[in-house]
Amino acid sequence: MEPGPGVEYRQFEGLPDGKVLADLLRLHELVFGAGEADRMLREARNRHRLLTLVALAGQQVVGYKIGYERKPGHFYSWVGAVAPGFRRRGIASELMRRQHAWCREQGYGTIRTATKNKWRDMLILNLRHGFDIIGVYVDQQGEPKLILEKRLPR
Numbered sequence: 734m735e736p737g738p739g740v741e742y743r744q745f746e747g748l749p750d751g752k753v754l755a756d757l758l759r760l761h762e763l764v765f766g767a768g769e770a771d772r773m774l775r776e777a778r779n780r781h782r783l784l785t786l787v788a789l790a791g792q793q794v795v796g797y798k799i800g801y802e803r804k805p806g807h808f809y810s811w812v813g814a815v816a817p818g819f820r821r822r823g824i825a826s827e828l829m830r831r832q833h834a835w836c837r838e839q840g841y842g843t844i845r846t847a848t849k850n851k852w853r854d855m856l857i858l859n860l861r862h863g864f865d866i867i868g869v870y871v872d873q874q875g876e877p878k879l880i881l882e883k884r885l886p887r
């Protein structure tokens with residue numbers, strides 16, 4: 734059975750549109766705060782080879798993961814979340830597995846991501862999926878930001 738019984742996964746090159754995008758943005762604001770959806774849309778416009786993965790329960794988006802090409806051969810896993818009522822069912826792991834499979838198919842050799850201590854669940858998830866911490870810097874809010882990277886098997 735797929736991780737998260739009754740959950741269906743879909744993949745979009747670029748951002749989805751219509752209801753899927755509206756739902757995704759609502760979930761993004763629920764998790765990251767008001768105003769964050771516009772910020773994400775603005776930033777997404779400047780990105781190359783964006784890949785969006787979504788998890789749907791019924792017609793509802795309950796999880797998403799978005800990444801883009803950082804430079805040739807290198808992918809950046811940018812942002813993602815799972816709706817609070819759907820956590821710890823393996824949905825984020827499955828989104829990550831699908832993102833990595835797509836990246837391998839497309840010839841990417843490494844995936845980089847960045848997170849903060851406050852996104853601890855994501856940090857644990859990344860470490861469990863084979864990412865290494867490769868650096869730390871202090872961002873404009875004065876918070877340490879951890880850079881993680883994973884090499885994809887050929």
Ligand SMILES: CC(C)(COP(=O)(O)OP(=O)(O)OC[C@H]1O[C@@H](n2cnc3c(N)ncnc32)[C@H](O)[C@@H]1OP(=O)(O)O)[C@@H](O)C(=O)NCCC(=O)NCCS
Pocket residue numbers: 764812813814815816819820821822823824825826827847848849852853854855857858861
């Ligand atoms: C991080 C997040 C996406 C994880 O989603 P999820 O679907 O619950 O994750 P999974 O069920 O695939 O969890 C896989 C593993 O990650 C780890 N993990 C996930 N949530 C955890 C938690 N609350 N505490 C400890 N470990 C956790 C566990 O090892 C877990 O495996 P297990 O359930 O077999 O123990 C979700 O908690 C979330 O949306 N958090 C807020 C947003 C966020 O942090 N986004 C990233 C910002 S960079």
